[in-house]
Amino acid sequence: MELVIENLSKTYGNGVRALQNVSLRIPTGMFGLLGPNGAGKSSLMRTIATLQEADSGSIQLGDIDVLRDKDAVRRVLGYLPQEFGVYPKISAEELLDHFAVLKGLSDSKQRREIVHGLLQRTNLYEVRKKNLGGYSGGMKQRFGIAQALLGNPRLIIVDEPTAGLDPAERNRFHNLLAEIGENIIVILSTHIVSDVSDLCRNMAIINKGQVLLTGDPLLVMQELTGQLWRRTIDKEQLPALQQEQQVISTRLFAGRTIVHVVSDAQPGPDYEGITPTLEDVYFARIAQAERKVAVAES
Missing domain, CATH: 3.40.50.300 (P-loop containing nucleotide triphosphate hydrolases)
Structure with a gap:
């Protein structure tokens, strides 16, 4: 069926x-x-x-x-x-x-x-x-x-x-x-x-x-392997970082902001590579679609 x-x-x-x-x-x-x-x-x-x-x-x-x-x-x-x-x-x-x-x-x-x-x-x-x-x-x-x-x-x-x-x-x-x-x-x-x-x-x-x-959730997570990076910043740094990098998600931890960024290479020494989750794939695809719309409308 x-x-x-x-x-x-x-x-x-x-x-x-x-x-x-x-x-x-x-x-x-x-x-x-x-x-x-x-x-x-x-x-x-x-x-x-x-x-x-x-x-x-x-x-x-x-x-x-x-x-x-x-x-x-x-x-x-x-x-x-x-x-x-x-x-x-x-x-x-x-x-x-x-x-x-x-x-x-x-x-x-x-x-x-x-x-x-x-x-x-x-x-x-x-x-x-x-x-x-x-x-x-x-x-x-x-x-x-x-x-x-x-x-x-x-x-x-x-x-x-x-x-x-x-x-x-x-x-x-x-x-x-x-x-x-x-x-x-x-x-x-x-x-x-x-x-x-x-x-x-x-x-x-x-x-x-x-x-x-x-697709299969386990397989689609592999699409971001080697492209996902994490960094902890002060919230005041976020607007500038969003202009510089493909930020797909943010969350607060102990009063600071943890950002996840998609990049083919390590964006800088303050970033660490992380294993992608389905949530990362979800946020990355939504962000990618929104960027395409923004470019089309500009």
């Missing part, structure tokens, strides 16, 4: 070009879609999920034409959007049973077995009678995955699933996603780089509606 997206474009009524000729091949397993807020990730996810129309392009899921046969897509799709509501005064068991009915599971015995199985799989069975209003953020996200798994989907989309979760809940959610992604396509849309590096064998970086990079 493969999801093939070709030359997909979408411009909203206000003139925002959310997607610009996006092409991706997404195989079975966990696929990370990485980009900053406003990059076009949610627009792409909503289009795949048949919640909005594309202006042009195509999407094929196996033998299903996603843009033309929306009913066929919905029968094999599980979707956990960035924001989803729950009825606070109803239990997880009751609401999941209701969703199962909407999915067409009419046999009450079979439906009960499926609901209980999904609650066990998402580690919510012991709190199945508890009202959803009393669930933590992580528990609500796991309930969201339970409803997305109804009907044995072939494709699951999760949009910014770990934002706001504490480390323990985030780890539980990662383990659950990794298990789910062994046999079906799972698209993880996020701006959190470590979610992709921890979970995904394939990924893409998207920004301003354009795909900047695709």
